[in-house]
Amino acid sequence: MxxxxxxxxxxxxxxxxxxxxxxxxxxxxxxxxxxxxxxxxxxxxxxxxxxxxxxxxxxxxxxxxxxxxxxxxxxxxxxxxxxxxxxxxxxxxAKYAALLGKVTNNLKNSKKNIEFHYDIGNDFYKLWLDDTMTYSCGYFKSENDSLTQAQKNKVEHILKKLDLKEGETLLDIGCGWGELIISAAKQYKVKAMGITLSNEQLAKVTERIKKENLEELVEVKLVDYRELKNRKFDKIVSVGMLEHVGQDHLAEYFETIDRLLVDNGVSLLHCITGIVGGNNTWINKYIFPGGYVPAITELIGGMSERNFDVNDVENLRLHYGRTLEHWARNFEEALPEIRKTKDETFIRMWRLYLNACAASFNSGNINIHQFLFNKGVNNDLQWTRDYMYK
The missing domain is CATH 3.30.1050 (Nonspecific Lipid-transfer Protein; Chain A)
Incomplete structure (x- = not known):
């Protein structure tokens, strides 16, 4: 000893x-x-x-x-x-204990991995997420913004970047609990489709669509994005989904976006990035099996290989650090309810996950970027960023 x-x-x-x-x-x-x-x-x-x-x-x-x-x-x-x-x-x-090219995120494994994290109960997530049930980086315009306001800001920021027009078609890959597609339909009158691999999310989004009387504008499906056939979209967005794709399937992701976009169509990718690609082995085992944080060079390279035109890149690292701090506080405040259904090992696991991620963003170990890119030569795009902030 x-x-x-x-x-x-x-x-x-x-x-x-x-x-x-x-x-x-x-x-x-x-x-x-x-x-x-x-x-x-x-x-x-x-x-x-x-x-x-x-x-x-x-x-x-x-x-x-x-x-x-x-x-x-x-x-x-x-x-x-x-x-x-x-x-x-x-x-x-501790940043990237292993490069996780071993896990092949084929159709079967992708669904299983998503269910592992997202299908542990809407009631659980509702306890510590914001009112919109948004499980991705918020956008804090002010230090005083609540978590709910920051998530609404984020959706608004993304929709403005996409420069949506009434009647356009929008695909949200990994739509979560539906805040983005519902907001897009209500504010811009676009025809929005959301897809997810989570049964729990599907049920919640379906319920929200009916509640908002948006059946004519919004649809949601339980389907892998690679399985979408005979559909084209003017705009495609993906928020916090690419981290689940895996290194071996990054090229396939951009190939699929290319196939699903109309000529001159625009896509926004919002995802966690690293200086080098990889993942933390503890996170991979207990939180996000099959996950992979891509290097920013891998993503830009993937876009270039498909001849996409990259129009805008924005780093929101500190926004995600603050988002996670909100989640961690909410989680601790919700412990009396969480303990009714979860044991102490689960609680300590999630406490470590939320706090470790906040620390990783705040210390610059990982970043989160929004990439705006388009298919083909589109001379009708906005010339400056002014339209994003009006």
């Missing part, structure tokens, strides 16, 4: 950018850094050194889930401190 203690003390000595306290299973503790202690890492039992060395992200993530490790203080602060210490070996290994 003495050897184990030496290993842990050596490992944690230069791990974080802030002053912290490390407490081991035998009650011994040590403070690293100078000044006020920002948080405490508590090991309730030793964790095999081989597991830490092999995959620190997965090992520490599972240890927190199962209470082998406790954190006294802000979980988000701990992970930001880890990422902000660029000299730490964990700063890099």
């Amino acid at each position: 003495i050897i184990d203690k030496v290993f842990y003390k050596t490992l944690f000595k230069n791990l974080f950018s802030d002053t912290f306290e490390l407490k081991l299973w035998d009650g011994s503790s040590e403070i690293y850094g100078e000044g006020e202690v920002q948080f405490k890492i508590v090991f309730n039992e030793p964790i095999p050194k081989a597991d830490i060395i092999k995959d620190p992200s997965l090992t520490f993530g599972e240890a927190y889930m199962t209470k082998k490790i406790d954190i006294e203080g802000s979980v988000q602060k701990v992970i930001e401190s880890l990422y902000n210490n660029k000299e730490s070996f964990l700063s890099n290994s």
